[in-house]
Amino acid sequence: MSVRYGMAIDTKSCVGCAACVIACKKENNVPNGHSRDWIFTSTIGSYPELSMTIESRRCNHCENAPCVTVCPTGASYVGPGGTILVNPDKCTGCKACIAACPYGARFVDPRTGSIDKCTFCLHRIEDGLSTTACQEICPTSSIFFGDLSDPESEIAQVLAERDNYTLLPEAGTEPRHYFLK
Amino acid sequence: MQELTSTRLNPLVDPHLHVWHGEVALYLFLGGIVAGMMVVTGLLTLRKKHEEPSRAMAMLPLAAPILLSLGMFFLFLDLEHKLNALRFYLVFKPLSPMSWGSWILLVVYPVVILQAWTTVPGDVRDAVLRRLGRFAFLAKGSDWALANTRRVALVSMIAGASLGIYTGLLLGTMGARPMWNSAILGPLFLTSGLSTAAAFMLLYRLSDRERSLLGKLDMGLISVELILVSLWMIGLSTGSQISQDGLASIIGGPYTTAFWVLVVALGLITPLFAEWLEIKHGTVPGRSAALMVLAGGLALRWILVYGGQYTGWIESIALR
Structure with a gap:
């Protein structure tokens, strides 16, 4: 099965x-005032019965990516391993x-006028590294990355073992970015 | 209690989407008028009871390529990476409405020019050909177009309808924006384009017969537009929670007053009533109703472009 x-x-x-946000900005030279990943915190309930969920969010690299479908020039495309990428040479900034x-995962890079977003650090993976920048820096080892189609991979195993959810499954985008409960 | 915080830095997305502005609304408005003019003038050409048009009516199709160029200029202004604009024409993406639109616009250009050529008065054509006499192919092209006036009119109507529907589907196919996400926007924008085109033509010094014809046509189109606006709202209000939220920006939200006053009252109901009075009393349609229709057509697109961006699934993500 393909990766x-x-x-x-x-x-x-x-x-x-x-730390994942800062590592990403440094690794990917993300422009000031923009971010490819971010921390989303929701606190629900009434004191003293409060619950907090913290999520490190980014592009969901959807299996059925609407951004790829609507792109009129092919600048947004499905890259290696199903990653959703942007070719700035083809992007018109429409x-x-x-x-x-x-999910609000994309932004305009003010330096180029092209669209930018998370790439799952594909350049690192293609260079032979096994981790993304956000994953490597995470001090609590809360980020898992790998090949979902390989049952032996750490991410496949952790998803098999623990309850998890994706954002907006009802949108029909089939995200490949999961949150472990 | 729900307290949500996000460290996301994305100035075009937060606090709500605002990637498209007045340039896009103006492009959709001008594109709609051009689409409508192509259909209306094509229809007038194909009418069996063809009578000699007034000089203003014969010259009006010349406005179409000018308005189209202006609209495309606004679209160009909206692009963030303008140097890559030609990329639209290096590929065709069948599932991308914007790709369809780019190629439709490429087809529309020569068609509107040909149609204008077949409708302008003979003395204007002769004057142009005299000036450009050294280009023999122009004279040949002119002969061909004049011999195929009805075919040109038919192609013009098809291309115009495609352009008009596309301007609505560009927004209507955006699943992430609940207010836009309705296929009704295609026929709604086409009908609005036809109506604004008739109104635009009524601004010129047409004959009384032409004014009456366009006035009646506009009245019918406004009635259809009111039905389509109602269907669009019924569709959203009876859909899922996300669809219902999609209407929030014009029902209680920040665009409520603008939509109901500028689009519905000023742009549709008032000119409909005015045109009905004109027909009832046998008077020739004036320009005030036409101006209201044009203002309403622009307001419709302006409010939908901005209001649609005010709606999204992001709020739902936040509240999971």
Whole structure:
């Protein structure tokens, strides 16, 4: 079976330190005032019965990616391992993909006018590394990344063992970015 | 209690989407008028009871390529990476409405020019050919177009309808924006385009017969538009929670007053009533109702472009 990269965030151990956000900005030279990943915190309930969920969010690299479908030039495309990538040489900056993404994961790079987003650090993986920058920096080892189609991979095993969810499954985008309960 | 915090830095997405602005609304508005003019003038050409058009009516199709160029200029202004604009024409993506639109616009250009050529008065054609006499192919092309006036009109109607529907489907196929996500937007924008085109033509010095014809046509189109707006709202309001939230920006949300006053009252109901009075009393349609229709057509697109971006699934993500 072909490689299908995916990511899972352990919401039980993530402390929301945002080291993943900083590591991504440094690794990918993300422009000031923008981010490819971010920390989302929701606190629900009434004191003293409060519950907090912390999620490290980014592009969901959807199996059925609306951003790829709407792109008129083929700049947004499905890359190796099913990653959703942007070719800046083809991008006109029409922003249809930003409007089509229900997750708000894309932005315009003000330096180039092209669309930018998380790539699952594919350049690192193609260089032979096995981790993304956010995963490597995570002090609580809350980020799992790997080949979903390989049952022996760590991410496949952790997803098989623990309850998990994706964002907006009802949108029909089939995200490959999971959150462990 | 729900307290949500996000460290996301994305100025075009937070606090709600605002990637498309007035340039896109103007492009959709001008594209709609051009689409409508192509259909209406094509229809007038194909009418069996063809009578000699007034000079203004014969010259009006010349406005179409100018308005189209203006619209495409606004679209160009919206692009963030303008140097890559030609990329639209290096590939065709059958599932991308914007790709369809790019190629439809490429077809529309020569068609509107040909149609204008077949309708302008003979003395204008002769004057142009005299000036460009050294280009023999132009004279040949002119002869061909004049011999195929009805075919040109038919192609113009098809291309115009495609353009008009596309301007609505560009928004209507965005599943992530509940307010836009309705196939009704295709026929709604086409009908609005036809109506604004008739209104635009009524601004010129047409004959009384032409004014009456366009006034009656506009009245019918506004009635259809009111039905389509109602169907669009019924579709969203009886859909899932996300669809119902999609209507929030015009029912109680920030665009409520603008939509009901500028689009429904000023742009549809008032001109419909005015045109009905004109027909009832046998007077020739004036320009005030036409101006209201044009203002309403622009407001419809402006409010939908902005209002649709105000709606999204992001709120739902936050509240899971």
